[in-house]
Amino acid sequence: MRNLRQNRSGQVLIIAALAVALMIASTIVYVYQTSRVLNEEHPFSPEEFVRIVKLGSRNLVIGSLANISYGGANQTLETNLDRWGSFVEAQYYFGECSLGFELCEDAPYSSGLRIIWGDNGSGITSAKVDFSLNLTSEGADVDVVYPVNVTTSLSISAVSQWQQGYHEINVTIHLYNEGEPALAKNLTVYYQNLFGAWVNAGSLDSYLLEDFGNGTYKASFTVGPPRISDREIMVECYDQREIYVKATTVCEDI
Numbered sequence: 001m002r003n004l005r006q007n008r009s010g011q012v013l014i015i016a017a018l019a020v021a022l023m024i025a026s027t028i029v030y031v032y033q034t035s036r037v038l039n040e041e042h043p044f045s046p047e048e049f050v051r052i053v054k055l056g057s058r059n060l061v062i063g064s065l066a067n068i069s070y071g072g073a074n075q076t077l078e079t080n081l082d083r084w085g086s087f088v089e090a091q092y093y094f095g096e097c098s099l100g101f102e103l104c105e106d107a108p109y110s111s112g113l114r115i116i117w118g119d120n121g122s123g124i125t126s127a128k129v130d131f132s133l134n135l136t137s138e139g140a141d142v143d144v145v146y147p148v149n150v151t152t153s154l155s156i157s158a159v160s161q162w163q164q165g166y167h168e169i170n171v172t173i174h175l176y177n178e179g180e181p182a183l184a185k186n187l188t189v190y191y192q193n194l195f196g197a198w199v200n201a202g203s204l205d206s207y208l209l210e211d212f213g214n215g216t217y218k219a220s221f222t223v224g225p226p227r228i229s230d231r232e233i234m235v236e237c238y239d240q241r242e243i244y245v246k247a248t249t250v251c252e253d254i
């Protein structure tokens with residue numbers, strides 16, 4: 001178990017997310033064009049091109065969602081996908097290429113996004129896009145439809161025990177990527193004080209954050225008097241992909 005670093009600059013996160021998306025796109029161009037030069041007799045097959053476009057599409061959605069989750073405009077996803085489609089179509093040299101996309105509008109998604117940071121102990125940051133790729137060249141006609149769903153979700157619970165004039169608070173945190181346990185890059189726990197203000201629990205000498213290495217974290221800390229019932233706890237988190245999610249819950253008094 002280890003302590004997890006907490007603080008992060010929002011501006012740096014946004015820049016990093018966009019840089020990752022651009023890096024993936026540039027890598028695709030490099031790999032594809034290098035293959036053409038070195039393998040004139042055996043250039044990239046349509047299947048290989050499809051595989052690379054799928055990878056790039058997913059990483060572009062991840063970078064866009066990371067940007068949006070930290071305050072970027074919701075339109076960022078559609079804008080980036082429009083540019084991605086034009087980019088991909090220009091890289092196919094053996095015929096015609098068409099890359100289309102459809103943002104999910106099935107509730108609770110809107111314009112491909114589902115961002116719900118609730119007070120019931122759960123938070124979700126998600127993007128869902130359906131892609132369609134058509135390649136037409138001599139001897140080949142490929143139609144591929146593929147979905148991309150990127151979802152970071154957070155589940156938290158908290159208990160508070162009043163002992164000898166102090167609140168002993170324990171917060172259990174679970175982080176998921178696409179429903180599977182995931183690791184956090186940064187994680188910050190807050191508690192509400194007597195006046196309703198949020199206080200960073202990491203500023204307390206008693207604060208301890210344990211990482212169990214499987215998407216589960218446990219934060220523990222002690223808060224002095226007065227005694228407060230139903231104290232609220234908030235957790236903010238960035239996963240390893242720089243996607244931000246948060247959740248709020250109420251301490252169970254035991």
